[in-house]
Amino acid sequence: MTVLPIVSVGDPVLRERAREVTPEELRSPRTQQLIDDMIETMRAAGGAGLAANQVGALLRIFVVEISGNPRYPYKPEVPLTVAVNPAIEPLDDETAAINEGCLSVPGLRGEVDRHVRVRVRRLDRDGAPRDETRLGLTAGTFQHELDHLDGVLFLDRVRDPRTFTTWEQFERHHRDAFVARAEALTARVGS
Helix, strand or coil, rough: CCCCCCCCCCCCHHHCCEECCCHHHHCCCCCCHHHHHHHHHHHCCCCCCHHHHHCCCCCCCEEECCCCCCCCCCCCCCCEEEEEEEEECCCCCCCCEEEECCCCCCEEEEEEECCCCCEEEEEECCCCCCEEEHHHHHHHHHHHHHHHCCCCCHHHHHHCCCCCEEHHHHHHHHHHHHHHHHHHHHHCCCC
């Protein structure tokens, strides 16, 4: 496996919509290697998720994994998930303000309203269909990654530009209040 370079905001590939992956492509050694490399890259960068656009590949694939992540100790654990050609639909109108960051927008965070309960339909890396419900912060992570595949960054969804903060200032002034809200959301709806 290879740790790939992560493109940053300003690179046009982050603003393009990724294309669907065909069954033949998904089975190909090249795509399977890309998935392995994306997993390795996400883990090496300490991310909670990574979309193919972020490593310069315009394919509708993202990976998510949260397990003892020091960047996001307040996020519930999520086993390694590979999402191919994902679709997400809200299950109701409830949203929550989630303070998000992004590996492609280094050093910056901001509050984004995300649906609290979503249905995620996807293929796994073997092409098997999956249909699942994701809740709370986990639902937010999946929405964030799907946005990447549509050429949308969290910067576009920040509800109030006054919530932008550097990671350092988030840790100093905003982390405790956000973690309290995040923990209350997780306790109420799960993950």
